[in-house]
Amino acid sequence: MKRHLWLIPLSLLMLIGISVLFLFYHASGSHIILQVRLPRLVLGIFSGIVLAVVGSSFQVILNNPLAEPYILGTSSGAALGSVLAMLSGVFWLMPLFGFAGALFSTLLVWFLARTGGFIHSTRLLLSGVIIGMFFSAIISLLIYLNQREIGSIIDILMGNLGRIFTHSEWRLFLILGGISSGLVVYLFFLGSRMNAVTAGDWVAHTMGADPVNLRKQVFVIGAILTGFAVAYAGVIGFIGLIIPHMIRLLGVNRQRQALPASAFGGAFLLVLCDFIAMHIAVIEIPVGVVTAFIGSPFFIYLLIKKR
């Protein structure tokens, strides 16, 4: 078996290992493990998979190593939607608002980046950055006007997996998680067509793929997945950027292999970061801060090593 093919089972094993540690470390009993830690672990795994898979897909279809939900403004749109739902007092509608925000920002970016029926990837990234900044400015204004809610808004902006679920919220989460898993599997089946696009739009056409339609599909699915992830876990950067890169730097280029490896790798990294966020200090620290602290140096190391 080629070296990189070991990546999928290896990342899955690492995920299982960190999950066991996450569940049992300093746990006082089975009640805590099943009712408190397990939901948090499931949310961490779900968000990690979504962020890494969407990041990987965006990078491939746009042929740009910087593309990921955060850079493309999708996360900011989802965050704005979630913040608005929270400030309006409709907590249970946060997933829906998050999804609507993500979809709205994605469509806006798409519209701005379109020239003559084609999407120019540099233009797309620029539009994403600008829309992201604009939405962030609205969030800043909302923070200023609602200083009492600052803690909850920080949770959305810096990521927090410690959400307290009621039984009905948990059932809704499982349903939405099921739908999202279906979408992740669908992205996996689009894998070979995504690979065709990396060779260029004309080549993809000759191979029977429709690049514009494919990008549309991946964009909308990416927006839905990011919307759900941000609504439940807040904005968590780096996972969508570094995990797909690491997988590629380790020699996996075909999407059908890169996607499962990214999924398990993303889930592993996010659960590890959440474990650290929970236990490193007396007070829990935002998980988005930990992902940046761990992700950046490791990514720099990989870049230097591959130079």
Added chain:
Amino acid sequence: MKLLLPTLLIFLLLSCTMDNNQAKHGVVITSPEAAEMYVAIAGVKNILAVTDECNFPPELKQKPSIGKFGTVSFERIINLQPELVITTDLEQASLNEKLKKLGISTLVLYPQRISEISEAMITLGKETGFNKQAEQVATTFKAVLDSLEMEHPYRPRVYVEIYGVPLMSVSDSSLVGDIISFAGGDNIFASLPRPYSRIKPEAVIDAAPDIILICYPGQTVENIIARKGWDTIPACINGRIYTLNDFDVDLILRGGPRVIEGIRQLRKLFFLQ
């Protein structure tokens, strides 16, 4: 024509001098607990303006507003030319800095223990020229407090949820913690690293409190019981969860003279008197 613009500008500048029809002597109060202390000592007469959150006594609602607790309008304060601005610390620390820079006399009152409330009222009296009244109010406050002090052979374990998203509670070094303890409760988060701090939900389940106090609006007993894993907590099993419908949270959050009522109110909840 060349002189028209400068002349207009000078005219405009001159016409912009402060409207000083309001009383020159008086106080502006930015914190609700300071307002309660001030009114107990000096009444409402000399108060020029307050923030929107200063809602007790109800007469304060008639006073002009200088904005919200977190976003005070400096222009309105300057315009009123107060003798003194009475503020609090922590969330208003940056406001105090700015007022100092503007050269406005400021008194910061931030009692963090019940015992500091009478001291704060005496200081307030000295700074505002109501020494006698302040000492009288402080002496009465202390006397009532002494009469309320008692030994509690049984102390119910209490969890105070000061905020829900994120989950936050109080330590015994906070005013709320001190009031809980004085009223006979045993705060499950007595030794948090900060007076007001984030906590983990599993720590609440592990601590198994007998009573849960919800201190923010929009939360219901049903929602607390429906939280995953919370069904084993004695407070949830025995229906000892109290929300804003069951008690006046201002009586335990504000370090003013009404803390006495807050202690009595908590005792009723803790010991079902």
